Amino acid sequence: MSLIYPEIIAHRGASHDAPENTLAAFKLAWLQGADGIEGDFRLTKDGRIACIHDATTKRTAGVNITVAKSIFSRLRALDVGSWKNKKWGKERIPAFEEIFSCIPEGKKVFIEIKCGVEIIAPLKDAIAISGLKPRQTVVMSFNEAVIFETRMQLPRIKALWLTNFARDKNTGEWGPSIDRIVKTLKKIKADGLNCIGHQIIDEAFVKTLRKNKMELHVWNVNDIETAVYFRHLGVDSMTTDRPGWLRDILDAD
Numbered sequence: 001m002s003l004i005y006p007e008i009i010a011h012r013g014a015s016h017d018a019p020e021n022t023l024a025a026f027k028l029a030w031l032q033g034a035d036g037i038e039g040d041f042r043l044t045k046d047g048r049i050a051c052i053h054d055a056t057t058k059r060t061a062g063v064n065i066t067v068a069k070s071i072f073s074r075l076r077a078l079d080v081g082s083w084k085n086k087k088w089g090k091e092r093i094p095a096f097e098e099i100f101s102c103i104p105e106g107k108k109v110f111i112e113i114k115c116g117v118e119i120i121a122p123l124k125d126a127i128a129i130s131g132l133k134p135r136q137t138v139v140m141s142f143n144e145a146v147i148f149e150t151r152m153q154l155p156r157i158k159a160l161w162l163t164n165f166a167r168d169k170n171t172g173e174w175g176p177s178i179d180r181i182v183k184t185l186k187k188i189k190a191d192g193l194n195c196i197g198h199q200i201i202d203e204a205f206v207k208t209l210r211k212n213k214m215e216l217h218v219w220n221v222n223d224i225e226t227a228v229y230f231r232h233l234g235v236d237s238m239t240t241d242r243p244g245w246l247r248d249i250l251d252a253d
């Protein structure tokens with residue numbers, strides 16, 4: 001039986017080699033053969049959509065500015081590359097439209113929303129003028145309301161619910177369970193699940209999702225054992241910091 005070749009999604013771009021969530025990281029991801037890029041997005045005080053993971057700029061810029069309370073031009077002035085290496089000192093926080101403009105034909109962008117539903121309306125406008133086809137865009141969030149609102153306002157765009165797993169202190173069992181996940185996905189009308197690559201995910205877990213016509217994507221795949229395991233389970237995509245490396249691993253499997 002031939003194995004399914006999952007899509008390879010570059011986590012915050014090729015973030016192993018270049019500073020995360022920068023144009024340098026996204027462009028490098030394409031050079032490394034990624035099928036898609038994943039980026040984190042927040043709404044600024046003046047209504048711009050900025051590509052940054054954290055609520056503040058402290059970790060990547062060394063200056064503690066809250067994204068939601070700042071105008072984009074102030075954020076744009078920050079160096080968000082030197083923390084990785086001084087050679088990346090010219091890298092700046094990208095605007096949403098800049099990232100869209102560098103996506104090659106047939107490639108995808110996985111948009112992780114790090115704020116609330118207030119971003120959906122401006123996101124809808126940005127996607128409308130981007131020139132990208134609906135199949136090239138995927139929205140993701142841990143926030144159930146964001147996924148539901150995405151499905152309502154952008155019905156042609158796939159929306160994935162993000163979740164992690166935690167162990168119950170009393171029972172020792174990992175959750176959420178697959179039954180709980182499917183119930184949540186149906187409630188918010190999600191197209192599928194994007195979750196951390198975890199031991200809870202087995203053949204039965206995957207079969208249950210497939211039976212309910214739901215997709216399964218996993219992150220963050222950066223070692224050989226995990227890559228091979230999830231490829232054999234037939235996941236739809238793997239998100240990784242090292243897209244070129246992961247493609248070599250899957251080609252060799």
